[in-house]
Structures are given as C-alpha cells and as structure tokens.
Amino acid sequence: FLLLVALCLIPTSYSHAIPASKIAKTPLITRAEAMNTMRNAMKNDKINCVVCSTIVQGLNQLISEEEEEEKIDDFLKKTCVTLDLAQTEVCNDMVDEYANELYFVVERVIFTPDELCGIFVDDCGIPVNPLKVLWNLTIPGGKPAVKPWPTVKAPKKTQRVLHLSDIHVDREYVEGSEADCKGDQVISTLCCRVYPEMGTSQNNTAIKSPAGKWGAVYGCDLPFRTFDAAMRHISETHKDLDYIMITGDLEAHDIWDYTKEKTTANIANITQVLFNYFPKTPIYESIGNHEGVPMDAMAPHNMDEYDTRGPTWLYNTLADEWSRWISPEAVKGVQYRASYVEYPSPGLKLISINTIYCSKNNFYLFINQTDPDGTLSWLISELLDSETKGEKVHIISHIPAGDDYCLKGWAHNFYDIVNRFENTIAGQFYGHTHDDHFEVYYEDSNPAGRPTHFNFITPSLTSYSFHNPAYRIYTIDGGYEGATYTVIDAETYTTDLNEANAKDQEPQFFLEYSTRDEYGLPDLSPSSWAGLIDRLAVDDDLFTKFHRFYFRSTHEDNCVNDPACRKKFVCGLKAAKSYEEDNFCAGL
Secondary structure (H helix, E strand, O other), X not given: OHHHHHHHXXXXXXXXXXXXXXXXXXXXXXXXXXXHHHHHHHHOOOOOHHHHHHXXXXXXXXXXXXXXXXXXXXHHHHHHHHOOOOOHHHHHHHHHHHHHHHHHHHOOOOOOHHHHHHHHOOOOOOOOOHHHOOOOOOOOOOOOXXXXXXXXXXXXXXXEEEEEOOOOEOOOOOOOOEOOHHHOOOOOOOXXXXXXXXXXXXXXXXXXXXXXXXXXXXXXXXXXXXXXXXXXXXXXXXOOOOEXXXXXXXXXXXXXXXXXXXXHHXXXXXXXXXXXXXXXXXXXXXXXXXXXXXXXXXXXXXXXOHHHXXXXXXXXXXXXXXXXXXOHHHHHHHXXXXXXXXXXXXXXXXXXXXXXXXXXXXHHHHOOOOOHHHHHHHXXXXXHHXXXXXXXXXXXXXXXXXOXXXXXXXXXXXXXXXXXXXXXXXEEEEOXXXXXXXXXXXXXXXXXXXXXXXXXXXXXXXXXXXXXXEEEEEEEEOOOXXXXXXXXXXXXXXXXXXXXXXXXXXXXXXXXXEHHHHHOOOOOOHHHHHHHHHHHOOOHHHHHHHHHHHOOOOOOOOHHHOHHHHHHHHHHHHOOOOOOHHHHOOOO
C-alpha cells in the first residue's frame, strides 16, 4: 500500500516543477473511467501496467488542470478506497501522513511517470530503480592477515545477554475485535482493532476470529498487558543477565496514525517499563524504522529544510531516555545520527548504528543516498580504532543489510566493511523481519568461497504477522581479559498465545530451542553457519525444523517439498547483501 501511495504521489509533484503540458503524454481519461479500470483490474487480480498507467493518467488529468494539492490528495484517498486497500479512515490518514514528505522529495528528483511504472510493475515503462543506486565509499586497506575464528572450548567466564526486537506495542488493541481482518474484502493493515466499517461491538456476530486477551497470532500487534507480562517473566526467570540489547521498533503498525506526541509518549513509557523490571541491568538499544514520523522519515543533516523536517526531536527523545544506560559521549552520538558507541565490558565495543539510513521507505534518501550523515564513514573510523587497540566489536542495528528493505548502495558498502574488519567484529545482531533466521558473508561476495562472517536476526516479540512472541538469550565468551566475545550458543524462547487465551492466564514462555543443539553445530563460526545452509538445501528433516523455528511453530505448509519455496529460504541465508539474489543463489 505504501508503495502505491508513493507511486501515486510522485507524478503529482511535477505540477510544481514541470509545466503540465510536458507531462500529459497520454490521452486523458475521466475520473470515473480511471476508477472503473482500476476496480476491474483489482477484481481480476491484475495489479499490472494497466492499473499503474491508469493512476498516472488520472493524476496527469488533475495536474493538467493545475489542481491544488488538496484535490490531488482527494483523488489518492478515493483511489485507495476504490481499490479496497484499507478502510476509509486508514486511506485518508495514510495520504495525510505521507503526502507532505513525498511532495517535498519528488520535487527534488528527476523520475518520470514512465520510469516509475517500470520500477513497481514488470514489463511496464522504462525502469530507473532508485532502490539499486550504487555509490562508493573508500574503505581503508592494510587489512591484517585473517585469523581463524576463535575456538572456545572452556571459557574462563561467560556472559548472558538478552536480545529483544520489534516489540510493537498496540495501545488500541481491543479484546474481542476481529483478528482475521485480512481475510475481509477490505484489507486492514493492522488487525485486532475496531474500525468503523467493521462494527464496534465485541459481540458482533460478523466477527470470525475474536482477538484474545493476551494477543492473537494474526496480523495483530502486542497488547500492552502481554508486553508487561513478558518483561516480568524475563526479569523473574533470567536473573543472570549481564546486559540487554533491543534492536528497534517499539511502535504499533498503524503507520497512518503516527504523531510525534504519541511516539514520544510510547518511547518514554516502554523505557520506564524496562527500567522498572531491569533497574540494575544495562540496556543498549538501536533505532527502528517505526520510530520515525512518518515511518522511516529520518533525513540526514545535508537535506534542505532539515531544521523543520529533520528527526532532531526523535533523536533527542531517544538520547534522553537512553541516557540512564549510556555515557554522555554516546548520548551526543544519538543526538546527531542515532548511532553511538558504548563499552559493556573491558575489551568489547558495542556499536549501535542507525540503519534507517539504508531504508527504501526513507524517501528523503532518494534526494541523496550517499552515506547519510557520514554514518558508514563513522563506523569505519570506530572499527579502525578498535582494530588498532585490539578490541572486539559487536554491532547492533535494526535492518539487516541482506534484506531488500535496505538500499543496495548502503548494503554493498556495509558488506565490504564487514569483510575488511572480520578479525575485529565478533558479532552482529539485528531484527526488523520478525522472523528467526541469519545471513552469512563470503569473501569477495563469492558464495562458493570462504565464509567471513554472519549475523543473527532475532524473532520479534510482537505477534505481527502470524507469529508467537519470542525473545533470545546469548551465551557469550566474555567479561575477562583476552575474551573473544564470540557467541557460544543462542537460546530462543517463545510462548503459545492460543493456549494463554484458552486458559485465561498469562503467556508461559518456554525454551523453544538451543541453536547448537538443534542444528548440530560444533560452534557458531561463519563456516558452521555456511555448512548449515548447505545441509538445509538437502536435508528434509533439518529444513522442516528450521522452517518451524522461522515462524515459531505457527506456520504450516509444504515448503520442504516445493523447490521454489525452499530455494527462497535457503537463498535468503546466503545473501547478506540486498538485491544480490542472482549472485548468491546461482548455484542453488
């Protein structure tokens, strides 16, 4: 839906920069004709060039008539409702939320309507894809000789580290509301809520799957009571935690309704809950894309109108809340680019990096994608410093670079940085996808070559979409001089929301699996992870187990016997660089 809004809005902005006569290249049609064409295409399940071209023609009609932005917004809202993309209020709020940002951005880029249809629809127009723009960053040479991945058989001391990600608390969750709203003719972007079109009574006989008290394994976010119960459980059960990592996304998925005031209040409230349950445990966080208002909107300092459009308010909010756990110097980093350095233990540098600067939905980046706020250059300087001092580094962040949500230019440079500093980086920890998986890096981006590194992508605490809540605890070789700070094992915990609702009791979290035990890994080195990928491609039982863990035991299909489905999963594990599936998966 968001991409359609972007597609719709981009041609409209040319009314500010290009005379209407130059962009009205196709015969104009009436609004009624446009709506009928799109409605018929949607009914026939044809989201194709016809739909794209019709939207552009309709907008060109408005532009040629030199209509005001309000009338163009009205066209977009009616188009959204006509296509049954969401409830009326969601359509209206979505356009209101994003229109101003997109008008501003597209006035400063040079894509034409034909190029835009080529971006979003195959075999339509002339694609010039801004998601795949490459830019080069100078990465220093002088790479030390590669050291073997450390073998830790009897560590002098270990640390226990909790990893939470994608909490997504929904304060408008309504017990008894429709949990299966995505099965309706009108699609909702977030279920377990009350929308005017769906009725307001929890006794409404039209409700097929009532939302449970503790959550629902549908397209629903987490009720506050379940978040609170989870934090209480962790604090009472895992009293040996040395510190906690949280890799972003505290807000619910109602992206059409974000405001600075709501986001600020939610960040403060969740931070206080964490502090109440873990008053003596350091917490290190990274920013998520859902913290932006609008979502992902985090402009770098060199953008026009930064003082009014920039995320200073958000970065200051995070700096204020995180200051109880991080140093004054780290606070300054949060205030500038929402990235910082902290030292959880002697010899270990933790780098929290803002990967919303690689988000394809951070539309401000389309103006200039090159190293926003010098973030990757800053990362290189920190890694060089640690390399010189003999420190080990953990990187925590939200978006993994292998996810196509991350722009190609950023991902390519980041991949090269990881390979350059493979001796120094001891661990990488991400979230964002809500799924339970990992990605492996290879020397020279050659999947047949030597594995150099890997990352953990931890499952979400939210149930969105169709997952049971989960968290992870790492056992790390650390806390003493000469420690490797590599992860020895990773334990994933989950719960059963259906059972909690049926018994009317708090969710009972349990150990779902130990990574080394369930996958039969001798250690968690890059070569072990790469070997696991090879086994997943041929071992049916192992792949079935991985697939079950990926979805937290809530998703059943025949993927193991579907070559295309299985290849997609295995391919994703090999590609730690976005938009490179053809390269990394050629041999599968």
